[in-house]
Amino acid sequence: xxxxxxxxxxxxxxxxxxxxxxxxxxxxxxxxxxxxxxxxxxxxxxxxxxxxxxxxxxxxxxxxxxxxxxxxxxxxxxxxxxxxxxxxxxxxxxxxxxxxxxxxxxxxxxxxxxxxxxxxxxxxxxxxxxxxxxxxxxxxxxxxxxxxxxxxxxxxxxxxxxxxxxxxxxxxxxxxxxxxxxxxxxxxxxxxxxxxxxxxxxxxxxxxxxxxxxxxxxxxxxxxxxxxxxxxxxxxxxxxxxxxxxxxxxxxxxxxxxxxxxxxxxxxxxxxxxxxxxxxxxxxxxxxxxxxxxxxxxxxxxxxxxxxxxxxxxxxxxxxxxxxxxxxxxxxxxxxxxxxxxxxxxxxxxxxxxxxxxxxxxxxxxxxxxxxxxxxxxxxxxxxxxxxxxxxxxxx
Numbered sequence: 001x002x003x004x005x006x007x008x009x010x011x012x013x014x015x016x017x018x019x020x021x022x023x024x025x026x027x028x029x030x031x032x033x034x035x036x037x038x039x040x041x042x043x044x045x046x047x048x049x050x051x052x053x054x055x056x057x058x059x060x061x062x063x064x065x066x067x068x069x070x071x072x073x074x075x076x077x078x079x080x081x082x083x084x085x086x087x088x089x090x091x092x093x094x095x096x097x098x099x100x101x102x103x104x105x106x107x108x109x110x111x112x113x114x115x116x117x118x119x120x121x122x123x124x125x126x127x128x129x130x131x132x133x134x135x136x137x138x139x140x141x142x143x144x145x146x147x148x149x150x151x152x153x154x155x156x157x158x159x160x161x162x163x164x165x166x167x168x169x170x171x172x173x174x175x176x177x178x179x180x181x182x183x184x185x186x187x188x189x190x191x192x193x194x195x196x197x198x199x200x201x202x203x204x205x206x207x208x209x210x211x212x213x214x215x216x217x218x219x220x221x222x223x224x225x226x227x228x229x230x231x232x233x234x235x236x237x238x239x240x241x242x243x244x245x246x247x248x249x250x251x252x253x254x255x256x257x258x259x260x261x262x263x264x265x266x267x268x269x270x271x272x273x274x275x276x277x278x279x280x281x282x283x284x285x286x287x288x289x290x291x292x293x294x295x296x297x298x299x300x301x302x303x304x305x306x307x308x309x310x311x312x313x314x315x316x317x318x319x320x321x322x323x324x325x326x327x328x329x330x331x332x333x334x335x336x337x338x339x340x341x342x343x344x345x346x347x348x349x350x351x352x353x354x355x356x357x358x359x360x361x362x363x364x365x366x367x368x369x370x371x372x373x374x375x376x377x378x379x380x381x382x383x384x385x386x387x388x389x390x391x392x393x394x395x396x
Contacts, residue, residue, distance in 0.1 A: 117186030
């Protein structure tokens with residue numbers, strides 16, 4: 001596979017099982033010439049994944065700040081990766097020309113049991129980001145400073161982790177603040193007295209009060225690395241006791257039932273006809289009984305109108321009959337408007353003279369064309385009431 005000229009990647013690398021590994025993928029932002037001889041300053045982004053899988057292994061991390069900066073793969077392999085080649089697919093995208101290139105990075109993990117590092121110290125460096133610490137010259141300077149303090153025969157960086165992966169906060173973009181990085185180193189000799197100073201009671205008290213502890217060898221790091229001595233961790237694996245405990249069977253632990261035997265493939269067929277009948281027949285029978293009881297109560301338990309009238313007082317029956325007759329008369333009037341008006345709706349006496357007034361309309365009068373409000377001219381028997389006249393001219 002021919003890679004484009006803007007692609008730069010180191011050769012396949014080897015990780016040690018107890019140490020860390022780093023590979024940089026550079027977009028070659030300066031000083032790289034294309035086929036045409038022009039300088040390239042294109043934004044390049046990278047995508048990494050384990051071959052055949054959508055993501056990287058759990059122990060491998062990747063970081064790239066901007067499309068113009070290098071992409072860095074780093075991590076510490078686990079014991080399961082020893083002796084197995086890990087193939088990482090790296091895909092590069094040119095954001096200007098939309099070119100795409102792919103390269104396979106083969107990681108061979110070797111065991112480090114032949115060179116044990118039982119004494120391990122983890123430092124927290126406040127003025128570094130993880131990609132800055134992964135640079136070979138910066139990491140070399142830090143290991144050199146640790147070697148001057150510790151004086152071991154063998155010293156190696158075991159793990160490098162960003163503070164954000166440990167639950168740290170993203171720093172504010174002011175005063176060139178850094179995220180911070182944890183660096184674990186291992187050696188074959190016990191810790192020096194300088195590293196042990198952080199464990200004395202005075203320094204522990206100062207750390208609990210959020211004050212800087214007094215470390216005599218801090219000046220050997222201060223020129224380039226600002227170490228938070230309150231977060232240093234010293235691990236002596238020679239004194240660690242195995243945490244494995246034999247399981248004592250008792251309450252809460254089921255006895256060993258042997259090897260699990262799944263059911264055979266030849267299962268007997270089951271007849272669900274009886275279950276179907278029971279599921280439908282029982283609710284249907286209950287519903288039928290309830291329906292018959294309700295029908296008997298509603299239809300067969302009626303006493304009849306005659307028995308009801310016999311038990312009802314006569315005065316109540318008279319009132320009821322009068323209401324029925326009035327209701328029937330009003331219904332007939334609403335259906336036929338040609339019948340004579342009820343006497344209760346006609347005037348009987350003149351409001352002034354007291355004489356008997358004949359009906360306003362005859363029986364053959366069409367009431368459907370009667371206006372809702374009659375004027376004084378339409379009422380011949382109504383007395384005219386004189387109105388008060390105001391002073392002024394009269395007009396004919």
